[in-house]
Amino acid sequence: MxxxxxxxxxxxxxxxxxxxxxxxxxxxxxxxxxxxxxxxAFLSYDVADALAQADAADKILAxxxxxxxxxxxGVPIAVKDxxxxxNQPLNCASKILGNFVSPYDATAIQKLKAAxxxxxxxLNMDEFAMGSSTENSAFFTTRNPWxxxxxxxxxxxxxxxxxxxxxxxxxxxxxTGGSIxxxxxxxxxxxxxxxxxxxxxxxxxxxxxxxxxIGPFTKDVRDxxxxxxxxxxxxxxxxxxVPQPVPDYTKALTGDIRGLKLGLPKExxxxxxxxxxxxxxxxxxxxxxxxxxxxxxxSLPHTDYAVATYYIxxxxxxxxxxxxxxxxxxxxxVDGADPIELYSKTRGAGFGPEVKRRxxxxxxxxxxxxxxxxxxxxxxxxxxxxxDFLKAFEKCDAIVTPTTPxxxxxxxxxxxxxxxMYLSDIFTISCNLAGIPGVSVxxxxxxxxxxxxxxxxxxxxFGEETLLQIxxxxxxxxxxxxxxxxx
Amino acid sequence: MATGDLDVKYVAHLARLALTPDEEKKLGAQLGHIxxxxxxxxxxxxxxxxxxxxxxxxxxxxxxxxxxxxxPHDDALRxxxxxxxxxxxxxxxxE
Numbered sequence: 001m002x003x004x005x006x007x008x009x010x011x012x013x014x015x016x017x018x019x020x021x022x023x024x025x026x027x028x029x030x031x032x033x034x035x036x037x038x039x040x041a042f043l044s045y046d047v048a049d050a051l052a053q054a055d056a057a058d059k060i061l062a063x064x065x066x067x068x069x070x071x072x073x074g075v076p077i078a079v080k081d082x083x084x085x086x087n088q089p090l091n092c093a094s095k096i097l098g099n100f101v102s103p104y105d106a107t108a109i110q111k112l113k114a115a116x117x118x119x120x121x122x123l124n125m126d127e128f129a130m131g132s133s134t135e136n137s138a139f140f141t142t143r144n145p146w147x148x149x150x151x152x153x154x155x156x157x158x159x160x161x162x163x164x165x166x167x168x169x170x171x172x173x174x175x176t177g178g179s180i181x182x183x184x185x186x187x188x189x190x191x192x193x194x195x196x197x198x199x200x201x202x203x204x205x206x207x208x209x210x211x212x213x214i215g216p217f218t219k220d221v222r223d224x225x226x227x228x229x230x231x232x233x234x235x236x237x238x239x240x241x242v243p244q245p246v247p248d249y250t251k252a253l254t255g256d257i258r259g260l261k262l263g264l265p266k267e268x269x270x271x272x273x274x275x276x277x278x279x280x281x282x283x284x285x286x287x288x289x290x291x292x293x294x295x296x297x298x299s300l301p302h303t304d305y306a307v308a309t310y311y312i313x314x315x316x317x318x319x320x321x322x323x324x325x326x327x328x329x330x331x332x333x334v335d336g337a338d339p340i341e342l343y344s345k346t347r348g349a350g351f352g353p354e355v356k357r358r359x360x361x362x363x364x365x366x367x368x369x370x371x372x373x374x375x376x377x378x379x380x381x382x383x384x385x386x387x388d389f390l391k392a393f394e395k396c397d398a399i400v401t402p403t404t405p406x407x408x409x410x411x412x413x414x415x416x417x418x419x420x421m422y423l424s425d426i427f428t429i430s431c432n433l434a435g436i437p438g439v440s441v442x443x444x445x446x447x448x449x450x451x452x453x454x455x456x457x458x459x460x461x462f463g464e465e466t467l468l469q470i471x472x473x474x475x476x477x478x479x480x481x482x483x484x485x486x487x
Numbered sequence: 488m489a490t491g492d493l494d495v496k497y498v499a500h501l502a503r504l505a506l507t508p509d510e511e512k513k514l515g516a517q518l519g520h521i522x523x524x525x526x527x528x529x530x531x532x533x534x535x536x537x538x539x540x541x542x543x544x545x546x547x548x549x550x551x552x553x554x555x556x557x558x559p560h561d562d563a564l565r566x567x568x569x570x571x572x573x574x575x576x577x578x579x580x581x582e
Binding site: 098099100101103104195196197210236239240242302304305307308309311312319323326327328329330331332333335336337338339340342343344345347348349351353356357359360361363364367374376377378379380381382383384386418419422433434435436461 | 493495498499500501502503504505506507510514517518520521522524525527528529531533536537538539540541542543545548550558562563565566567568569575577578579580
């Protein structure tokens with residue numbers, strides 16, 4: 001059952017030489033062999049490579065390798081199929097990349113490797129991170145470990161399902177409009193989207209460059225803090241990474257949140273919010289009060305415009321970013337009589353329906369005659385949305401909301417209606433537009449069927465210490481994170 | 488900001504994206520629906536509001552102008568669909 005351990009539990013046992021990294025890695029691989037035929041979290045994984053990394057970690061441990069220099073030594077971590085890991089495949093769950101193999105490591109991966117982590121597996125996702133259910137993967141849909149007739153959320157659905165199904169100790173995902181927090185909520189794990197610029201995006205395949213961030217999926221808040229400390233920091237290879245000092249985020253987990261002010265946005269108690277989700281969030285708010293936090297009502301008046309703003313900005317940026325997939329330097333090329341025909345045919349054959357939809361929408365809102373009406377206007381509304389948050393943070397230290405309006409929906413339920421799917425991201429999207437950090441932690445379950453519910457906490461720019469302090473205090477005062485998916 | 492005039496065929500050409508007639512039809516209907524929703528941004532008065540391109544604006548990010556190792560030639564060509572003589576092979580551009 002080593003695969004059930006958290007990072008802090010496993011590293012303690014490894015340091016005591018109670019268990020080996022090979023045993024821990026094998027336990028994850030055994031669990032994958034046992035359950036992934038039903039869950040479908042992994043697109044691929046290399047058993048020999050994972051075990052070779054584990055053996056290398058065991059050698060360092062046997063030689064008395066110090067834990068403080070390599071805080072993740074021997075910890076198996078799986079990766080969303082959007083991050084470059086040297087010599088591993090990278091497909092973004094798309095057909096267009098063909099047999100692409102990464103020639104280098106993403107900076108976040110490089111840092112985790114330097115910290116001793118075992119980096120293994122390619123986790124399923126919506127194609128190019130566009131979607132909220134993994135149903136847009138070109139390969140297959142991942143299933144929710146709590147109920148395999150339901151989706152795990154998305155776009156990092158494989159990352160959330162793999163952690164919830166105990167197929168890895170932790171995983172990485174990316175979040176452009178909620179793609180970490182939403183699947184974490186629907187699968188019952190912790191998912192953290194850091195402040196824009198906190199973690200280098202070098203080696204993260206770009207979807208919407210002004211919104212994308214890498215972040216961890218973990219079994220508890222402490223592990224999220226550990227991974228955030230390991231991955232953060234300015235990087236000369238990403239000029240949008242921010243030169244802020246990187247603290248040891250685990251030091252912020254004091255368990256004490258007395259006197260902190262938590263804001264409740266009145267605009268988030270909308271119609272369409274499921275009654276059980278609302279009840280769980282209300283109960284969480286009471287718990288915060290018991291823990292000594294002060295609850296204040298706040299207003300984020302432009303909330304209702306966030307989804308529309310997001311789908312202009314994100315698709316505009318995506319249409320430009322995805323221009324590189326043209327069949328020249330990489331991709332499964334489809335030949336044409338001239339370069340233009342080659343590009344069009346390659347892209348027409350390689351991209352799936354949702355990616356095409358967003359490229360067309362993004363190209364349209366940037367095209368001559370429409371730029372001012374759509375893109376420029378959306379950028380201005382983005383300013384209003386960001387100002388809402390900055391103003392709210394004058395009254396509170398963090399903001400508490402549901403992560404999603406409902407628990408996990410059934411596979412197929414929303415896949416024919418793109419707008420309905422987009423609207424399910426209503427609570428998570430503003431955070432990316434404002435560039436602030438957000439975390440989802442388990443806060444209860446629906447009754448029948450039993451499905452996880454997520455609580456979202458949003459923090460001030462570079463306020464991850466306070467954010468994690470609050471999330472950790474709540475987690476330790478409640479039983480939810482100890483519940484395990486039935487698979 | 489009319490929604491009826493999204494010419495999918497023309498935009499797909501701009502995006503270098505070959506679509507089947509079925510895809511064009513389906514996308515046209517779906518995008519009309521999505522653009523209809525996006526119309527709500529017109530309700531807001533954005534006079535004198537500065538646009539936000541990046542949430543954490545940073546300007547003039549520079550690095551020292553010095554020679555550093557870069558991706559080795561073979562690694563850069565590793566995923567090329569067609570290559571020859573250490574180069575990417577592309578269709579003829581100039582007659």
